Every structure is written in C-alpha cells, then in structure tokens.
Amino acid sequence: MxxxxxxxxxxxxxxxxxxxxxxxxxxxxxxxxxxxxxxxxxxxxxxxxxxxxIPGMIDDQVHFREPGLTHKANIATESKAAIAGGITSFIEMPNTVPQATTQELLEDKFEVASKTSYANYSFMFGGTNDNLEELLKTNPKNVAGIKLFLGSSTGNMLVDNEETLEKIFSSTDMLISVHCEDEATIRKNTEEYKAKFGDDIPVKYHPIIRSEEACYLSSSKAIELAKKTGARLHVFHLSTEKETHLFRNDIPLEEKKITAEVCVHHLWFTDADYDKKGTHIKWNPAVKSQKDKDGLWKALLDDRIDVIATDHAPHTLEEKSNVYTKAPSGGPLVQHAVIAVLEKVKGGVLPIEKAVEKMCHNPAKLFRVEKRGFxxxxxxxxxxxxxxxxSWEVNKGNVLYKCGWSPFEGVEFxxxxxxxxxxxxxxxxxxxxxxxxxxxxxxxxx
The missing domain is CATH 2.30.40.10 (Urease, subunit C, domain 1)
Incomplete structure (x- = not known):
C-alpha cells in the first residue's frame, strides 16, 4: 500500500x-x-x-554485476546504495556473466530486478559482432536501448567489425549507446609500457595508455557512422576536451540524434589524483588532465554534453589492489554522485537548475522514459x-556498496x-x- x-x-x-x-x-x-x-x-x-x-536522478549507465559477478555487487545492494544517493531509476549494462546478448538472458535480468531492486530499473541489450538478428527483437517499449563496446571489453562484446556496426546502426531506431576507445591504439600503448615496466606499470600512465587519441578516434568514427546511417547515438562517458567539439548545442535535446554523457568521476578527479588514489580511480576511459576536466565542465554548461551519469562499476578492494595490468577498471559511485554534483553547485560551478536538468530531466527525455524525471x-x-x-564525511562505516569502499572516502560533503x-x-x-x-x-x- x-x-x-x-x-x-x-x-x-x-x-x-x-x-x-x-x-x-x-x-x-x-x-x-x-x-x-x-x-x-x-x-x-x-x-x-x-x-x-528534486526529481530522482535517472542514472543511464551502471554495472550492478548480476548475474555472474555477485562477489562484487548485486542488484539489491547497489540499488539500495542508489536510493540512499538520490538515484531512483537506473539503466544497467549488458556485460555481466553471462552477457545480456540474447532476449532470454536479458529477460532473466529483468526477472531478478523485479524481485530485488529498490530503485526503478531497465537494462540494455548488448550488441556483438554476430547477434544482429537477436538484437532486432528488442522491444523499445520496455528496454532502454542497445549498448555497444567499441573499445576493450570482456568476452565477445567488442564490436569491431565495421560491416556489422553499419548494419546495427542502419537497422534499429532504438538509442545506441557506445563506449568509445580505439582498441588498436590501446593495445599498442599497453605493449610499449609493458616493455618498459612489466605488469607493474605506474597507474599515472593509465591516461597515456588509454589516451585522448584512442578516445577521439573511436568517438569521431561512431559519430560519422551515425550521421551516415541516421542512427540515434549516445556517446557514454566523455573524458577528453577534444571530444566535446564533436557535439552540437545549437538545437534542443529533443531534436538531437547524437548526444553525449559525462560521468561524475571525470568531472571530479584529474591525473593529479593518481598519486594519492592509485587504482581506486582507474576507470575506462581514464581520468585525464585538468584541461580535459575543465573542457568537460564547459561542454556540460553550454549543452554540448547532455547527461551526467555514474558508470557505477564496483570491484573488490582485493581486485583493485593488483598491479596495473591486473587491476580492473571501474569504481562504485551511485551513493555519492548526486551529492558530489550538488557540492559543485554550492561551489558556484553550475546552477542547481542545470544540475537537475543533466541528472534528471535529460536522461528522461533522451531515453523517452514514461512519466519520470520531472x-x-x-x-x-x-x-x-x-x-x-x-556536513558529513564519506568513510568505510557509511559506505553502502557491497564492495565496501568508495573513491570519495575522506571527502567531506x-x-x-x-x-x-x-x-x-x-x-x-x-x-x-x-x-x-x-x-x-x-x-x-x-
């Protein structure tokens, strides 16, 4: 009742x-x-x-790790942390184990969420090099969209066949969300640094390995393809100033077919934080320079970037404590994202109206969410x-994530x-x- x-x-x-x-x-x-x-x-x-x-935030990109990776997180624990953090709806990614690359596996996730999620939920269908027929069965009425990894990913979720990509872009009216980093560039850079340091590469080189060039090359190609095919394209987690110039701000969001998201960590941290935070701020794409952070804020404020999200992606402390090449990328953010953005409001970086627009209104508009976000x-x-x-300080005692830690530990909000x-x-x-x-x-x- x-x-x-x-x-x-x-x-x-x-x-x-x-x-x-x-x-x-x-x-x-x-x-x-x-x-x-x-x-x-x-x-x-x-x-x-x-x-x-304020309206509850609609987080358009999370990894809640269920099924198959539930030692890190699950839908119940992370949705609970999300509502404590002011996120009332989330869209979860397909790279679980097994991956949500068939309609049956996708519905399995919805079934789990119906029993365990404290927040409202949707899941993206995962595109691969060989599941176009299955992808086209996705129901746009009750599935948020399609997710494609155009950069490093686990299993077979890297979509690197150009013919397949064009077919996907040409065949669906659903929103296609993409992770853009050029795989060949990253592999080449990784090998160079491994030759120098072995597996224990200092984490400060992460933004050089997963470079501006890798991001720009991939996102510019995806945008070119979207323009060619007329697809609706949403570029996840921009991390470079250079990429922001690929997006328009001269038309309203409702008329845009190509849109962009920025994540809280790219607005908060820079490469100067690697010395103190280490692999706890190792994300893909990487947290980069102050110039990049400034450029992302500028693009967010002038509406080239449309949405703020978290890319919440928890790993255990044990996993994060590995050497560079074995420490996974990603970190938990849903409990602290809204508060972190509101802290920037208080600091005069952006008006509260703009914060609400980017966290609540725009995801609702972009994904055409029924009767939410306002x-x-x-x-x-x-x-x-x-x-x-x-005022309160983030510490292990008040962190709600199953992984038990936060990159914001020690921050006073x-x-x-x-x-x-x-x-x-x-x-x-x-x-x-x-x-x-x-x-x-x-x-x-x-």
Missing part, C-alpha cells in the same frame, strides 16, 4: 525553476503541486523547510529531499540526502530503508 504524503515548504527545483511550495503524493503519483496545499486526515506530512526537492502532476513520485546544510521516494513510496528516510516494496520496470515512449 502507498501512503499519501504531503511534502510541505520545500524549495522545488524543476524545469529551470526554483520555487517554494508543497507537493502532494497520492499512491504512486504526484497529485498536486502548489504554493500551499491543505489536506485532511490520512496524509503523512513531511516538513521540508530549508530543503531542496516534478509534474500525474508523473510518478520519484522524488528526493536534500538538506543543503548538513556539505549536502545530505534525507528522503527518497520511489513510485510514491518513502524508500529512504534519514538512513533507514523501506524494504517492503520494490522498484518498477521502466517503460519508454518508443
């Missing part, structure tokens, strides 16, 4: 407006938004004076309350998420979770 809830006196951030008001939740949905709402009995009232009310009457009540004046609603249910309330209900499968306006 959903309780009816009235959120009173919040500072509401929605569609480029910031205003004080009340929001009435009835069942799963937002019933009313007004300056002043008076209710009768059977409505729980939450005093939100001094707090921001604070609107008739929309699902996926809502987050944030106290902008509550001055914002705190206090309440998270998913489909009208108060799922997270000042450190306490409602485990009696689960999230829902996302639907899309195909």
């Amino acid at each position: 959903n309780n009816n809830t009235l959120i009173k006196g919040a500072t509401i951030v929605n569609e480029n407006n910031v205003f004080k008001g009340d929001v009435l939740i009835e069942g799963k949905y937002i019933k009313q938004i007004s300056e002043e709402i008076t209710v009768t009995d059977n409505v729980e009232v939450i005093n939100a004076e001094g707090k921001y009310l 604070i609107k009457e008739g929309y699902f009540a996926d809502l987050v309350l944030v106290d902008p004046n509550d 001055s914002n705190k998420i206090t309440h998270t609603f998913v489909n009208g249910n108060l799922m997270y309330n000042k450190g306490k979770f409602n485990e009696s209900v689960k999230g829902e499968r996302l639907l899309f306006n195909s």
Whole structure:
C-alpha cells in the first residue's frame, strides 16, 4: 500500500525553476503541486523547510554485476546504495556473466530486478559482432536501448567489425549507446609500457595508455557512422576536451540524434589524483588532465554534453589492489554522485537548475522514459529531499556498496540526502530503508 504524503515548504527545483511550495503524493503519483496545499486526515506530512526537492536522478549507465559477478555487487545492494544517493531509476549494462546478448538472458535480468531492486530499473541489450538478428527483437517499449563496446571489453562484446556496426546502426531506431576507445591504439600503448615496466606499470600512465587519441578516434568514427546511417547515438562517458567539439548545442535535446554523457568521476578527479588514489580511480576511459576536466565542465554548461551519469562499476578492494595490468577498471559511485554534483553547485560551478536538468530531466527525455524525471502532476513520485546544510564525511562505516569502499572516502560533503521516494513510496528516510516494496520496470515512449 502507498501512503499519501504531503511534502510541505520545500524549495522545488524543476524545469529551470526554483520555487517554494508543497507537493502532494497520492499512491504512486504526484497529485498536486502548489504554493500551499491543505489536506485532511490520512496524509503523512513531511516538513521540508530549508530543503531542496528534486526529481530522482535517472542514472543511464551502471554495472550492478548480476548475474555472474555477485562477489562484487548485486542488484539489491547497489540499488539500495542508489536510493540512499538520490538515484531512483537506473539503466544497467549488458556485460555481466553471462552477457545480456540474447532476449532470454536479458529477460532473466529483468526477472531478478523485479524481485530485488529498490530503485526503478531497465537494462540494455548488448550488441556483438554476430547477434544482429537477436538484437532486432528488442522491444523499445520496455528496454532502454542497445549498448555497444567499441573499445576493450570482456568476452565477445567488442564490436569491431565495421560491416556489422553499419548494419546495427542502419537497422534499429532504438538509442545506441557506445563506449568509445580505439582498441588498436590501446593495445599498442599497453605493449610499449609493458616493455618498459612489466605488469607493474605506474597507474599515472593509465591516461597515456588509454589516451585522448584512442578516445577521439573511436568517438569521431561512431559519430560519422551515425550521421551516415541516421542512427540515434549516445556517446557514454566523455573524458577528453577534444571530444566535446564533436557535439552540437545549437538545437534542443529533443531534436538531437547524437548526444553525449559525462560521468561524475571525470568531472571530479584529474591525473593529479593518481598519486594519492592509485587504482581506486582507474576507470575506462581514464581520468585525464585538468584541461580535459575543465573542457568537460564547459561542454556540460553550454549543452554540448547532455547527461551526467555514474558508470557505477564496483570491484573488490582485493581486485583493485593488483598491479596495473591486473587491476580492473571501474569504481562504485551511485551513493555519492548526486551529492558530489550538488557540492559543485554550492561551489558556484553550475546552477542547481542545470544540475537537475543533466541528472534528471535529460536522461528522461533522451531515453523517452514514461512519466519520470520531472516534478509534474500525474508523473510518478520519484522524488528526493536534500538538506543543503548538513556536513558529513564519506568513510568505510557509511559506505553502502557491497564492495565496501568508495573513491570519495575522506571527502567531506556539505549536502545530505534525507528522503527518497520511489513510485510514491518513502524508500529512504534519514538512513533507514523501506524494504517492503520494490522498484518498477521502466517503460519508454518508443
């Protein structure tokens, strides 16, 4: 059963407006938004004076590791961390074990999520060099999109056959999301550094091995192919200033067929952090220079970059403690992403309206998510309350990821998420979770 809830006196951030008001939740949905709402009995009232009310973030790129890699994470643990972090919906990637490269394996993941996910969920279908027929069976109404790895990946998920790529791009109207790093460039660079250092390459060389050239070569080719075929292309996790110039900002998002995402770690860290953080900030694509970070912020602010995501990709501390060539890339981020972006709001780097646009509104628009991503009457009540004046430090004791660590350990944030609603249910309330209900499968306006 959903309780009816009235959120009173919040500072509401929605569609480029910031205003004080009340929001009435009835069942799963937002019933009313007004300056002043008076209710009768059977409505729980939450005093939100001094707090921001924002839509829940829609994270368009996570790796929750289930099935097959559940020693690192699973849908239950990571979706719980996500709602504590203000993420109410996620789109998960296909490179699990087995990989979600058939419709049956994809539906297996949806089945697990229906029983265990605290947040709303969708999964991408994984394209390979030889599964086009299966890919074309994907239902655009209830599957987020297609994911292609155009750079290093596990198993057979590297799509490097140009003829196959063109066929995929030409054959589907669904959004194609891509990981762009040129495999040949990375292999050549890796061999050079292995010849010099063996397996124990200092991690500071990671952005030189997985270089600007590797990223640009791959993303520019993908964009060229999208233009040629008319495909809808979404380039994941931009990491270089150079790549940002491949994208447009002279038309509204709804008219763009080629879009871009940036991840929180590329907006927060630089190569200067490798000395202190080591492999804990080893991601693919790599965290690069201050110039790259500045360029990503500039492109985010002027709308060449459309979406902020996490690429949440946990590994155990034991795995991350290996030498460079054996330490996997990726790190856990869903619990701290919204707060990290709001910290930049507080620092004057971007307005809160822009933060909400990039984390909530734009993923909803881009993936055509039904009735989510906005604070609107008739929309699902996926809502987050944030106290902008509550300082806390990230440490192992308050990290919720199954892997038990965070690249943000030691960082003091001055914002705190206090309440998270998913489909009208108060799922997270000042450190306490409602485990009696689960999230829902996302639907899309195909």
